[in-house]
């Protein structure tokens with residue numbers, strides 16, 4: 425009798441495809457031996473953080489680069505190594521990783537850092553989820569930092585999404601202004617907008633001295649190497665020979681994006697598994713690419729109101745039916761009026777449609793440019809979709825209110 429005979433036959437207990445799927449999770453932090461082609465950047469981050477090993481203040485650092493170029497990975501990996509190294513000398517380094525896309529107000533950022541760093545027994549304070557004003561959260565943060573750490577490293581991912589950059593000034597000046605006395609703070613800001621520092625307020629610009637570092641996209645060979653080092657996520661012999669090169673080539677098409685490469689590989693495995701197949705093939709990879717792009721786009725527009733989806737749908741129709749890629753607000757508005765009527769939606773004003781287009785620009789769903797030069801605002805902007813229209817359409821039609829458009833089409 426096998427060990428599984430007494431298990432409930434309703435469930436599966438073996439996984440014929442994956443040996444360890446967690447290796448392909450985006451939040452998984454791979455060991456240094458699995459990191460490819462980033463030695464120079466790792467050294468630069470290590471140089472900035474080096475003083476922390478001795479309990480001194482690290483240099484602040486801004487990292488720029490397109491999505492999936494390893495900015496978060498290298499920041500977290502080097503910070504982890506700093507923590508381990510500092511422990512040898514009984515120095516306590518802690519780090520808080522904040523996604524400013526999700527938490528963009530000063531109060532929520534300060535609260536989250538305090539909650540991560542704080543140990544109530546050591547600091548004598550608690551950090552409640554709600555009920556305190558920003559000033560009180562700062563006070564508790566300073567207490568937590570002083571009593572629980574020697575150095576706190578704050579990693580602010582998507583730093584360009586910050587509602588107000590005052591938090592940068594306060595964190596970077598905390599020692600100088602004697603908010604904290606026994607401890608120090610280092611900031612790593614991550615962004616895919618290289619012009620982000622130009623948008624900082626003058627107060628922050630002058631107070632936050634920092635190093636800057638740019639991560640370039642990977643080439644297809646580097647992506648192959650990154651994926652090869654995660655091959656053990658699958659059982660031996662499951663991946664056909666062409667799977668990794670094809671995945672890398674597809675992910676390198678726009679820019680060499682390791683996040684996309686890993687997502688496609690994982691989705692290919694999941695698709696094979698769902699179809700009860702024990703080998704992952706090129707066909708699975710092609711289907712996985714489409715699924716990955718649709719999921720990503722879905723993430724971007726998930727919280728958008730249905731009116732915004734109707735506007736995007738209008739831009740998609742225009743893109744599909746024309747050799748042009750960019751359309752002025754006015755043309756999109758005319759198309760939108762027709763779509764809104766078909767959907768039985770109230771028709772918004774042109775001004776409101778323009779505002780929604782601007783918001784979608786901010787979410788990186790579309791790109792808006794003024795006629796002439798520069799990022800676009802106002803009535804004279806032109807807008808274009810940043811994703812393949814067939815994928816956008818598919819995702820938009822997942823919304824039950826918009827699905828009727830498919831039947832009509």
Ligand SMILES: Nc1ncnc2c1ncn2[C@@H]1O[C@H](COP(=O)(O)OP(=O)(O)OP(=O)(O)O)[C@@H](O)[C@H]1O
Pocket residue numbers: 449450451452454458459460461462489490491492493494495496497498616650682683686
């Ligand atoms: N050099 C590398 N070696 C191994 N894996 C990598 C490398 N660069 C990135 N990855 C993997 O690719 C995925 C995306 O990386 P990461 O999140 O660091 O990118 P990012 O530049 O911060 O992107 P985003 O701007 O979208 O947050 C992660 O799973 C990460 O482990």
